[in-house]
Amino acid sequence: MRRRGILQLPPVDGPAPKSFDIRKYKTAAVSCSCPFLCAVILIFHLSQTTLLKSGRTSELRRNNRALLACRLPPEILQEIFLYCAQTSFDTSTWSWVDLSYVCSTWRMAALDHRELWTYIDFSHPKWTALTLRRSQILPISVRASVNPKNQYTLLRTLQHAPMICDIHLIASIYDLGPLIKTLKTPNQCLESLVIVISPPDDNQEIRYSKRSTPSTGRPLPNLCYLELHRAPISFVSARYINLRHLSLHHLPFSERPARQDFLSLLERFTCLEHLTLTRAFPKNVAAGSCNAGRVIHLSNLLTVSLTGSVQELVNVLECLSLPPDGRIHCYVDRMGDFKTNFWKLAKVLGYHFHRNAWAMPLDTVAVTSREEGLRFTDEHGLNPDFRQTLRIRAFGVTEPTEPLLDLVLGPDAHSAHDEIIVSALTSVWEALPLMHIHTLSLQNLDVLTHKTWSRLLPSLTSIRVLDIGGHAPSGLLWALLLNARSHSHLEHDDMSFMFIPTLEDVYIHNVDCFTGGLMVSSSGPIHSHCDRDDSRFLDVVFAYLEDRRRCGLVLRSVAISCCENVSLDVVKEMQGLVSCLSWDHLGRYPLKKVGPPHLIKEEAAEPSVGYRDQWPSKPPALRHYYRLRILLQLDSS
Template sequence: METVALAVEEVMGQKSALSNFYAPWNARPFIFRLPTEILEDIFIQCASDYHCEHNDGSPTSDAPSWVNVSYVCHHWRHVALNCATIWTYVFITSSRWTEELLARSRQASLKIRISLPDDTIPQLENTQAVEKVMDHLERIQELCVDVSEPYDKQVLPKLSSRAPRLQTLQITLDDPSLEWPSSLFAGVPPALHTLDLSFCSVRLSSFKLNALTTLSLHDVPDRFRQNIEEFLAVMSYMKDLEHLYLDHALTSATGFLSSAVFRTFEKIDSPHLSHLLIGAPLSTTVALLSCVNIPSKTAVKLECHSEPDCPFHNYAVLCSLFTQRCSMTKDHALSSSTILSLDIVIFEGLTAATLTFSPSERNFNDELDEAWDSNIPLRINVDLSENDGDRIISNICCSMSLSNVRSLRVIQPPFSPGFWRRMLGHLRDIRYIELYGANMPDLSVLSLADLTTDEGARNQDGLAAADRGQSHILAPNLEELMLEWITFLPEGDSDLPEPAITRHSLLDALSTRQGPHGRLTMTRCAIGNSDPFDSGMVWGDGGIHVVYDSENNEE
């Protein structure tokens, strides 16, 4: 035993000597001479970034990368262990580690994310860790929870405790029938800044909403959905609201729109609103837009659900709201000069369409489900019927002042010449048109003299009396027409469903245009059932000239 003790003493002595040897060297690099306050700020930023970008709340057996700062050297470890804020970004791990994190954070406010979906096998370690975290609800500042039935007993009952520091609450439940406590936060709702509820059967009256800056309600169970009048009463108290997301959260507003209350309703001011999403029946969308003053800077996304028995199913009222907003004074209106691109995506069978209005030229985005920001001031998803899709889309577009739009893209464009005549007459400064997929629509209107008008009264045919007899070429500034995966009607054949035209018809229309030179590009296009071809041409000077044509092997 004496020999072992001597050996241990010798090893410890060598370690001490080695540490003394490296200490002066470690003190030389600048990174080891940073003040403690700066090191703390760096460590906190590392933990915060991981929490926001990488921590999905799932249980983990490995500590996140930011914990490694406590293992670099004695000095860094001393700084890390004495900075309580670093350890407030709690991650779900073993019960022992969870206790250690809570102890190191001392009494600082906690940021918690918990994600336990229904395919997670319930484990004692996970259950104990979640319980330990939720026992500190009084210290939690940010709580983001995504749980299923096996874990709801560790989370929902704990919400009956006091939570005086809680500012952000985000809860997603896989089962909307899960039972909530009868009294949230001991009957004293915290002054939340952010409230995000998905599939939650809890009433808004359970929370204090005066300080809210973000309210997000998704897929609220039917019996807990508010009617529009109740919601507007609640919204009138949210003076600081910046983000409002309502998706399947409100009931139909057909009764409210026909009531005396609606006719005398005093609009609610939301001066700080920057993002508004409404996914609701068309009547509810109309009611919200009619009853709330929306700032011009607000990015708006509408997902309108048709109501066959509703008098507003034809979108006429919605269009009139856009007209009113665009005709207001410059300080309050959505200026037409901010819209330079229009992107129309038609879904198969003309069942629905997405219209995106952008302030940047050729700003087309195929990821329609991703989050949108102020770079997209307006996006509208609408239900369509096969018979009036053309009219609904053109009515929405033509209800807005789009005289500065330069770029237009249409995906799956099955539209008639009448649609194009109206749209191109409205988009007067269009320079670029891109068509993708489906059959080639009849764009012979590009070569026809058409009667259009400036702003003013129109007769039943849509023409102003002052413009009668004046010829104008539609899209006079058109510089480029891009076609991709477009199918033309075969010459002398009508097997393809209308509307569709032949390639020769399109080339004839472009070659006879009176206007500036332009370029036609066809990529992976086809004639009937033939193989795809690529082709490039230019028009102008009363003709059209081939640049390249893979179908005819021409260069």
């Protein structure tokens, strides 16, 4: 079968095509979301274009036989084609049907895969008719970017197709308008409905002409998945009696229901397992007029994912009761009401996990910090473009890969301040039941000083593993060191106030071991970025292990991997403080060779302590302290 405008590589026993259009396939290679298919298309282009133009048919056939893409098993090709049919419908420059015309091998693989042709192609009326005919009696999938050219074809398909199992439409509100009435009375076989309304070009709030009511009629027991982006709330119907996944995104304010109506609607979805609300909260939640007395119980609800302000998250979580294994994912993207409401959010989270601590205890806590931009300007003021994000994840014993709690804070203008980040972490930390935590993982978290850590560490009574990565958390090590030093000088064995006495293993990776820390400021909020500690991170670790050994608490293992500026002398001395020490040679600091050529000796050239870049140019005059040296001098005196 030949078609003008398609790159049609000849089959092994067929004539060469008379025309081709390589531009379409170059566009497909760029826009295709499948990396393998992108590479295959480019290989075809590079290997065949010259031969096609020159008309060397026999050589082209031999080249086809030699290409790996023409000799792939049909099962692999069919999986690739199916992936393209499922994901490439929002690309107007090419169609997945075009792939079946590349070569005879691809053609046969596509024709033999019946499920592939159930994804109706609405890029051109010819392809729509072709895919509808080849789908035969199987349930079809309607996925398309709605535009004036395919609007009528889509409407006819939605109205007259006997079985539709999947609908996924991307459209502007104007293009979707003629389809809304039909979509509210979907096919009885429908299992999944996804409607994405594109935001207006002027980024204004979408306003529908009038508030429509949910459709009435027979229940739709097959529909299990509903996802709406900027779509009318009337698409959420109580007719979906077996709905398991409800996902609402950017619900227009004019479409937001009252809080009581929203809760009443949720209560009808007794089979609901996953609830996602992204800036799609009830109307009066944002105004703060909530009644925390009403709580709905959804026994099958496994995951609640919320994205919004602190107050919006609080007012929704307050009225939901999750089973013990329920997961809570919260993304606080607006922290303007932080001081007033964040403690409420921590209280709600703590209540859920304390209530289920007996059935689903927390086993691992991972805290990750991420920064965007430099912290200060050339004038040594806080950079208005600086943002930082804090992520807190808590894992259970039985589900070590999927967090029971995933809380992300920022980035917005308010999260740029360290006080917000530290206060948020402290509030959540003190609210959660952490007495059974086995592993603590820290990534790029160096904004907490030892005073803050001294407040957080007493709740970790069962920790066995400490994992440290990225920026060196000097504040944590100083809190551990000062606590261990106070106990190592006691004449009796009172360890009741010892921090993490059950610690056994420490993993340090991707850390600059010569990094200094931040000091607590004598005035001001949390700490000062001008008051710095010149004590190297690895030296503080060594001092902590030494004092811990004096207390009779020798660690089982310490692992140092992929770190920078690892001091060989410190590592060798550390071997006598732990039962097992492992480290690689990748991060040891450079050695300089001195002496005559026949008597060359390696002498360590220790670099000075370093800090992360905070200023775009020259930093201000900093105040430095060598706390560890002073501490050791006080002991010797």
